[in-house]
Amino acid sequence: MIKVYYFSPTGGTLQVAQHLGDRLGALLGAEVEYHSYTLPREREVLPQVEAENVVVWATPVYAGRIPNKTLDYVRRALRADGNPAVALVTFGNRAYDNALAELVGLMEEGGMKPVGAAAMVTRHVFSDTLGEGRPNEEDLAALDRFAAQVVEKLLTHYSELTTVVPGEAHPERYYTPLKTNNDPAGFLKAKPSCNSALCTRCGECLDVCPMGSIGAKDGMLTFDGICIKCQACRRRCPTGAIAFTDSEYLSHVAMIERTFDAPKRPEFFVAKQ
Ligand SMILES: Cc1cc2nc3c(=O)[nH]c(=O)nc-3n(C[C@H](O)[C@H](O)[C@H](O)COP(=O)(O)O)c2cc1C
Ligand code: SF4
Ligand code: SF4
Known part of the structure; x- marks a missing residue:
């Protein structure tokens, strides 16, 4: 059985996680179970990972990392006994910075064996233009090829392999959002x-x-x-x-829309010797 866990406040991460989960399920002929940890009540329970489970863990990138307010849950939840795992992050066409490395690192520390890791471009929820229409057909075809590579790894002695991804597993800071004038944008306390x-x-x-x-x-x-x-x-x-x-928030949105309008590509990593 494949167990897919996701945090997805606006549905972009869920869309990608579902595509990957369904694809892996079809290739492996395995059942797929989806578990959200988006809402507070959903984070009151910890995942039950059994011996034969493959885990897919999906999270959006917030300020270049795993969203700060979910980090404690993710750390406690990523516990297993050598189960193969796939790390999936979604990002809004700026950058995923340290998020994938942080997720892969937490998987390893929790006793999982990452066999693959992916960073997929999705709509940036701050904006109506950034990452619009992503994932597109090309992105999803690349995700399908990644799923096939993951399945290949699952059928080998993956416990001897390592998945190397860019970034720091233990970053000290989050990305500092900037305004259009390049000063830091202080919208931490902004509310709708x-x-x-x-x-x-x-x-x-x-x-x-x-x-x-x-x-x-x-x-x-x-x-x-x-x-x-x-x-x-x-x-x-x-x-x-x-x-x-909030004017600081709006200035940051204008800055990212202006600076990161060139489409980024998704990135994929599979376990190697
Ligand atoms: C608070 C916050 C911070 C974000 N930081 C980044 C970032 O550092 N880099 C990036 O490319 N996208 C960033 N995004 C965009 C999200 O990663 C992207 O929109 C994601 O698809 C949202 O997931 P969801 O649709 O599952 O909610 C950020 C979004 C939010 C809400
Ligand atoms: S702001 Fe009002 S109309 Fe909009 S979702 Fe909330 S309760 Fe409904
Ligand atoms: S109040 Fe803030 S945290 Fe809650 S749904 Fe709205 S943007 Fe998200």
Whole structure:
């Protein structure tokens, strides 16, 4: 059985993880199980990895690494006894920096055997142009070829092989977002706001927040807890009532749209001697 675990506030990572999981399942003739750890209640349980399981772990890149607020869960969850594993990160056409190395490193430290690692380009949730239409057909064909290589490795003595990926397994810092003038963009504390004239009180945004930070009081939305800027609430809102208006954040979005508009390619790594 293949067990696919994913964090995917806006669905880009899920789309890629599902493509890879289904492909591996078809090639191996194995069942595939999907497990989200996106919502707070989903992170109350740890994965149950059994002896014959192949693990696929998928996460978006946030500031060049595994999203900070999920890191503790990922560290505790990636525990196994020599199970083969595939690391998958998605990134919004800027860069994946240390995220893949961090994930592969945590797999190894937790007793898994990474047999392959992939960094796929997806839409950057901050933007309507960056990574738009990704993954495209070419990306998915490359992911299929990667799946075939992973299956080849699974049929060899993979425990003697190592998957080498670029980046640092134990990075000291996160990527510092910049503004259009190249100064650091300080939007760590930025939160979304809701235009109550557009809000129909449907409650959809409350259900998708990975931090459980959206509430309602006296018929108005409240954004009281931690906000990781994942954009799940904004993208999910059917009436466009949610926006990020923080000027530092908006300047960063303008900067990345301008600087990283050339399409990046996905990257793949398989275990070697
Ligand atoms: C807080 C935050 C930080 C991000 N940092 C990066 C980054 O460093 N590099 C990059 O290329 N994309 C970055 N992205 C874009 C996401 O990696 C990308 O949009 C991903 O597909 C989102 O996954 P999801 O659709 O599963 O939520 C960032 C997104 C967010 C919300
Ligand atoms: S409030 Fe912040 S963390 Fe919650 S869904 Fe919206 S952007 Fe994501
Ligand atoms: S999803 Fe949009 S319309 Fe629905 S409660 Fe949230 S802000 Fe209001």
